[in-house]
Amino acid sequence: MTPLEQSVKTFKAKYPGTMLMIEVGYKYHFYGDDARDASKVLGIFAYQSRNYLTASVPVVRLNVYVRRLVKAGYRVGVVKQTETAALKASGETGNKSGLFERKLVGLYTKATLDAGAALSDAGDDGEKSSMASGVLSNHLLCVAEDRVAGGASTSASTRVGLAAIETSTGDVLSGEFMDTMQRPGLESRLLCISPAEIVLVEPISEPTARLIKAMYGSGANAARVERVTRDELTGVTLTGTKAEEATPLVHTALCAGAKYLREFGQADILHLDAAFRPLEGADEMKLSPNVLRQLEVLTSSAGTYKGSLLWLMNHTVTPMGGRLLRHWVSHPLRSKSAIEGRLDAVDALRELTSFEEGSMMDHDKVSHNTFNGLKIQLKQLPDLERSLARVFHGTATPGEFVGALTSLAKFSESCAAMRASVSGEIKSTLLEAQIEAVTDPLLHALADQFLNALNLEIACVDKPSKTKIGLFKDDAESFPDLHAATAAVEEAKRAMDDLLPELRRKLGMPRLGYTTVGGVGGGEWLIEVPMDRSCPTTWIKVSSNKSKKVVRYHPPEVTEAAAALECANERHMFAADAAWKEFLSSFRDNYAAFRSATSAVATLDALHALAILSRNEGYVRPELLDDSAPPSLHVVDGRHPVLDAHLLDDFVPNSIDLHGDRTRALVITGPNMGGKSCYIRQVALLSVMAQVGSFVPAKQARLTVLDAIYTRMGASDNLAMGSSTFLEEMSEASNILEMCTPRSLVIMDELGRGTSTHDGVAIAAATLEHLVRDAKCFTLFVTHYPSVARDVQAKYPTHCASCFTSYVELEGSSEEMPRIQFLYKLTPGVAHRSFGLNVARMACLPPAVIQSAGVKASELEITTARRALARRAFNRETADACASATSSVLAAIASGDHATMIAARAAATAVPDARV
Numbered sequence: 001m002t003p004l005e006q007s008v009k010t011f012k013a014k015y016p017g018t019m020l021m022i023e024v025g026y027k028y029h030f031y032g033d034d035a036r037d038a039s040k041v042l043g044i045f046a047y048q049s050r051n052y053l054t055a056s057v058p059v060v061r062l063n064v065y066v067r068r069l070v071k072a073g074y075r076v077g078v079v080k081q082t083e084t085a086a087l088k089a090s091g092e093t094g095n096k097s098g099l100f101e102r103k104l105v106g107l108y109t110k111a112t113l114d115a116g117a118a119l120s121d122a123g124d125d126g127e128k129s130s131m132a133s134g135v136l137s138n139h140l141l142c143v144a145e146d147r148v149a150g151g152a153s154t155s156a157s158t159r160v161g162l163a164a165i166e167t168s169t170g171d172v173l174s175g176e177f178m179d180t181m182q183r184p185g186l187e188s189r190l191l192c193i194s195p196a197e198i199v200l201v202e203p204i205s206e207p208t209a210r211l212i213k214a215m216y217g218s219g220a221n222a223a224r225v226e227r228v229t230r231d232e233l234t235g236v237t238l239t240g241t242k243a244e245e246a247t248p249l250v251h252t253a254l255c256a257g258a259k260y261l262r263e264f265g266q267a268d269i270l271h272l273d274a275a276f277r278p279l280e281g282a283d284e285m286k287l288s289p290n291v292l293r294q295l296e297v298l299t300s301s302a303g304t305y306k307g308s309l310l311w312l313m314n315h316t317v318t319p320m321g322g323r324l325l326r327h328w329v330s331h332p333l334r335s336k337s338a339i340e341g342r343l344d345a346v347d348a349l350r351e352l353t354s355f356e357e358g359s360m361m362d363h364d365k366v367s368h369n370t371f372n373g374l375k376i377q378l379k380q381l382p383d384l385e386r387s388l389a390r391v392f393h394g395t396a397t398p399g400e401f402v403g404a405l406t407s408l409a410k411f412s413e414s415c416a417a418m419r420a421s422v423s424g425e426i427k428s429t430l431l432e433a434q435i436e437a438v439t440d441p442l443l444h445a446l447a448d449q450f451l452n453a454l455n456l457e458i459a460c461v462d463k464p465s466k467t468k469i470g471l472f473k474d475d476a477e478s479f480p481d482l483h484a485a486t487a488a489v490e491e492a493k494r495a496m497d498d499l500l501p502e503l504r505r506k507l508g509m510p511r512l513g514y515t516t517v518g519g520v521g522g523g524e525w526l527i528e529v530p531m532d533r534s535c536p537t538t539w540i541k542v543s544s545n546k547s548k549k550v551v552r553y554h555p556p557e558v559t560e561a562a563a564a565l566e567c568a569n570e571r572h573m574f575a576a577d578a579a580w581k582e583f584l585s586s587f588r589d590n591y592a593a594f595r596s597a598t599s600a601v602a603t604l605d606a607l608h609a610l611a612i613l614s615r616n617e618g619y620v621r622p623e624l625l626d627d628s629a630p631p632s633l634h635v636v637d638g639r640h641p642v643l644d645a646h647l648l649d650d651f652v653p654n655s656i657d658l659h660g661d662r663t664r665a666l667v668i669t670g671p672n673m674g675g676k677s678c679y680i681r682q683v684a685l686l687s688v689m690a691q692v693g694s695f696v697p698a699k700q701a702r703l704t705v706l707d708a709i710y711t712r713m714g715a716s717d718n719l720a721m722g723s724s725t726f727l728e729e730m731s732e733a734s735n736i737l738e739m740c741t742p743r744s745l746v747i748m749d750e751l752g753r754g755t756s757t758h759d760g761v762a763i764a765a766a767t768l769e770h771l772v773r774d775a776k777c778f779t780l781f782v783t784h785y786p787s788v789a790r791d792v793q794a795k796y797p798t799h800c801a802s803c804f805t806s807y808v809e810l811e812g813s814s815e816e817m818p819r820i821q822f823l824y825k826l827t828p829g830v831a832h833r834s835f836g837l838n839v840a841r842m843a844c845l846p847p848a849v850i851q852s853a854g855v856k857a858s859e860l861e862i863t864t865a866r867r868a869l870a871r872r873a874f875n876r877e878t879a880d881a882c883a884s885a886t887s888s889v890l891a892a893i894a895s896g897d898h899a900t901m902i903a904a905r906a907a908a909t910a911v912p913d914a915r916v
Contacts, residue, residue, distance in 0.1 A: 005031075005051050007102065011079060015104065018077040019069060022102065027056040028065075028078070038065075041072045070113050073222060078106040109224060110196035111140035112264045114168035114386060115393050139164045139173075140260065141195035142253040143186075143212075145205055158205055160186055161249025162279055164193045165257045167266040169323070170389040170595060172242075174250045175279030180738075182731050183211045187289040189279065190215055191298070192330045197224045199256045201233070220303075228256050242276035266393055274592035283335035285691050286708035286739075290732060294713045295684055296642070298330060309685055312642050313694060315612040317375060319383040320598060321605025328606060332691035336624050336705050341430045342607065342693025343621055348428040349374075349611035371422065377414045378605050381407050384598040392591050394584045398459035398471055401584070405447045406456075408597060412438050415604075431607065437600035446590050453478070453583070468576035475579065485568070485575035492565035496525065499557055503527060507535070515552065517543065525562040526552040614695035618644075622690035622701040629704070631660035631743055633683070633778055636700040640682040641689060644697050652824040653698075656683050658778050660704075660742060663801045665772045665779035667789040669831040670805035675824040677713065679805070680747045680780040684709050687745060706745050706778075710736040713749040726755055733767060742776045749782040757785075764788045772796050789830045804831035 001009065004024070008031045011020055019037065021028040030038040030046075035055040039046035042065055046055040057065045062078065069076045083101035115138075144161040157180050164173040173193070179185040186208060198212060204227075216223040236255040238244065243254055254270055261267040269275050292298055300307030310329050316322040333339045352371040387404035390396040396404075416439045419426070426432050458470050469486075476483045496514070504512045507529060515526040523542055529535060531549045539553040554562075613619070618639070625632055637653035644651045652675075658664050668676050686696045690703050712732045733751060740746050751767055752760030764781075765788045771779045772792065783789060789802040806823040 001051055008032075008052065011102075011104070015077050017075060018107070019074045020077045020079055020104075021057075021062070021066070022079040023059065023081050024056075026059050028059060028062060030055045037074070038069065041069055041074075066108055067113070070108050070110055073110075073224060075224070076108045077104050078108070079103065080105045107264050109264075111138050111165075111224075112167055112261070112266055114138055115264075115266050115389055115395060138168050139166050139193050139195045140197045140199065140257060141165075141190075141193055142199045142201065142256040142260070143204065143208065144201040144249050144252040144256065145203075145208060146249065157181060158208070159249060160208070161247065161251075161253045162186075162189060163250060163253035163257050164195065164279065165261065165270070167261065167264075167269055167393065168389055169320070169385040170269055170272070170275050170392060170591075171277070171385075172254075172270060172275045173277060173279045174246060174254065176247050176249050180735065181207055182735065183207050184289055184735055187211060187215070188287065188292065191289055191292045192327075194221075195223055198226070199260050200225065200227045201252055201256050202227050202229050226260070228259060233259060238270055240271045240273050242273045243270060269389070269392065272392075272591070274595050280331060283333060283338060285332040285334045285688075285706060287330065287332070287688070288708070288710050288735075288739075290711045290713070291684070291709050292330065294711050295681055295688070295709075297685075297688065298326070307642060309642060309688065312645055313609065313613055313689070313692070315609035316605045317379045318381050318602065318605045320385040320602040321378070321609065323385075324602040325606040325609055328692050329688070332688050333693065334691065334705055334707055336627065339624060339691055339693050339705065341428070342610070343695075345428040345431040345607045346610045346614055346693060346695065347621065348426055348431050349608055350614055351427075352422060352425070353608070353611060371418050373414065374418065374604070374608055377411050378601075378608065381411060381601065384408060384601060385595075388591065388594050388598060391584055391587055394581050396584060398454065398468065398580065399461065402451065402454065402456055402459045405451055405594075408594070408601070409444060409447045409451075411601065412440075412443060412597070415439050431604075434600040434603045434607075438597055438604070440593075440597065443593060443597050446593060450587065468580040469572060471576065472579065472583075479575075479579040479582065482572075482575040482579040485572040489565070489568045489572045492561070492568040496558070496561050496565055499555075499561060503555065503558075507533065514558075517552065523552075523554070525554070525558055527555060527558065528552050610692075610694045616645075616695075616697070618699075619695040619697055620699065620701060621695050622686075622703055624690070625702065625704045627705070631664075631704040631778065632702065633658040633687070633704065633745070634700070634702040635683070635686060635696075635698050638682055638686050638696070638698040638701070640678055641685055641697050643678065654679055654682070654824075654826045660776065660778075663799060664776065665768065665781060665792075665796075665800045667768065667793065667800065667802045667830075668780065668782045668804065668826075669784065669786060669789055669802065671807050671822065671831065674805035674807060674822050676782045676805055677749055678824075679826065680713075680749065680782060683780060684711065684745060684747055704743060706743055707741055708739065708744045709747070710740055710744060711747040711749075712736060712751060713747065730763075733763075737767070737770060737775065740771070740775050740777045744775075744777040745780075746771060746775070746777050747780045750784060751781075753784070761785045761788060765791060768792050768800075769795070772799050786830045786832065801828070802830050803828050 008020075008022060011022065012032070019030070019034045021030065023029075029035075031052040031054055033053075035046045035053045038044065038057075039055050042055075042057065044055050044057060046053050048054070066076050066078065079102050081100045082103045082105070142163040142165070146159045157178060159176060160179050161176045162174065165171075166173075175189075177185050190212075195216070198216065200209070200212070212225065215221065216225065230252065233252065233255040236259050238251070238254055238258060243251070246254060258267045258270050261270070287297065295309070296307065297309045299305060300311075305311050310326055313329060314322060314325055316325050333342070349371065353374060382400075382403055384404055384407070387396060387400050391401055391404070415435050419435050419439065426435075453473060454471060455473055472479060472482070475486065500512065500514075504510050507527075509529070512527070512529075514524075515528045516522070516524045517526060526542055527539070528550050531544070531551055535551075535553055536555070539555045540559070542552045542554055544551045614621075633656055635656050637655055639651050639653050656666070658666065668679065670676050686698065686701065687703060687706055687709065689696045690701060691705060712729065729751070733748070736746055736748075748767070752762075752764040755763070764783055764785055768779070768781050768788060769792055771777060771781070773796065781788075793800045793802050803826045806825045806827040808821050808823065
């Protein structure tokens, strides 16, 4: 092996499981399996070079290729030459004749990429980081469970501790909860967090491992999953009140995160109390995993952002505002006072802000002394959360640092002007608090202190490869090493200049100076003399130019002085880099103050987005009932928020009126595609929007604050978890019956359809009865079993009502070929048919098939009707016989004659199905 190949082997052994990019000259090289994998992902050529398969990419495209490899799921390590040619040649490093010294300078994965160093925000081909794309998640999720004897367990329930760490924004979410066998609690939190990487603390239970593999084992959502044992965490310690006060399980998860991030240099965020917030608060509504999926809260049923509730509500213009609103939408509030606080802020912004497009977009026409300029000011902000987090990690560039602080200071000034222009008119405590946090005078003083230390013109030339030389205004006191290195460079430059007088004298050229020539045969610090002039033989000829009739030389003394200057420049560059890191480190003590301000900016953006939404036509502020009032869901002419945005004036509104002490369950029947599922989703989404703190599409909304929403809709198996379609359906129903309370909203769509008709009817009826009689929650129950609606309503007329989505039969409709027009309006009563053949016709099944199905359906209906009539007739005859037999038995008992009693008993026993 060559010395370089031996070095490659050493690096590979030291960093297993890492795709290494090793700097060699002007390229980064991949070796062995890394070259094979990189060639597939990056589309580059791999070739055999001595002992290793090799591939390479240009140094200038490092950022682009690292991002592509990380996106493909690889853990990427960048190995750079840390020894410059000048210092190596001078012998200062003690390695004059060996290989260039190389060191791993960066490790990158999905969860650590944007907080890492040395990568710019976007490549030349337009590939953007998640920092540029805004609301994407980079969470590292650490999962710990109660110790289970014997390792992996199939235990029906377990306690789970989670720590979700977003190093690029400085957020640490943590919490602990009990979960059942199907792990619905974990699944719900996974959907909300959407982790980029997962660390499992072993032993981990089998249901948990199966769920994570099913959700993140492959496909577009694939995440790196690593495992760590508790023994490996023994030496990991965490400082900071929040980390130390965490429950044992959460502390274990945090330690796993610290161990993992330590290798990336990003573990310090776990020692900062300001970074911590609860995974879910006690004052937040519970949304089951089914709710998030089936109500299309975060993504549509097609898996896209467009078409979701978040898409409708997201009018934010900053990445941090978008992330916060996403959290709000997936974690609605359940505290009436907190919800009213948001609604008051939205109302205040509605009054203070004009949302006319011209006034919002025309910068010159907007007065910065009114809140009309708020959106423009927000749009000019960078991703402050991620910029400041990179400052905390010591990986921010000077331009990024200056950009974050100057833009925050400018926004603060604008908010102060807006606040002054409406003195005494802000009718929201929450809005006032955010403005006060942004306009804090201490914030201005700190920003000025840091910015005044820098030469801003130099700092704003923001390229990752740019040196930090000249960045600080006064480095003598703050950075003595940098000051000394600067002085050494000036001394070396003077030494170069001091050589010129003697050279001029020797050559008789009083105007002689140094020349720099680019290209082949060029160089710096050249002495250019005419061809007809003789020079000392010790001078080294570099090049000549026949057209100019000159020859260029390097005199020995110039070569020596130039080498000294180059070494001084290299040391100067290293000292400037070290000073910059020290400067960023000094910012850490003030990180919490700036973080508080950026959180306020995000809140302002999210509130402003809700204020924009509230201006939609037909939106009203929901009225929230006190907790002491009987539960109620009362909405007049409500509309499905997402479909309403698509259909505009064509959407048919529907009302709902449920009360805890009166009608609390609504059984909905009607034709297929008649709008039943749309209606129940509408009711749930309006409740979610109201508890987010948003206006809702309706004429009137008076709502109880719900503690949770549970849904059981659609048909899907879960083979990865070992569940058939029907088992999945029953498991979901079981979880709902266990978890719901009188202040929950339960939605069940066609429960029991996955088995035989008799079993399905029995399960649906029994479940509905339990919800009405025992759970006493708000219930929307969609079924195609009319008997379920009739029977349960007859049994509980006060608390259960029935309705159906109306329709009209069109001319030419028949039993064999039904044709109906959907009206989408809810009407009291029970639909007698589902008109499945109408949907079959709409789906373009062959007419012959539909006609044949129609005939069979008619035959089945006639047969069923005859059986019902016969059963009723049989029951009447049996009842008459039973009554006669009962009278005979009673008369015999009254007579006291033993023989008469035996005869009467025998006659009664002969009656079919008699119960005497």
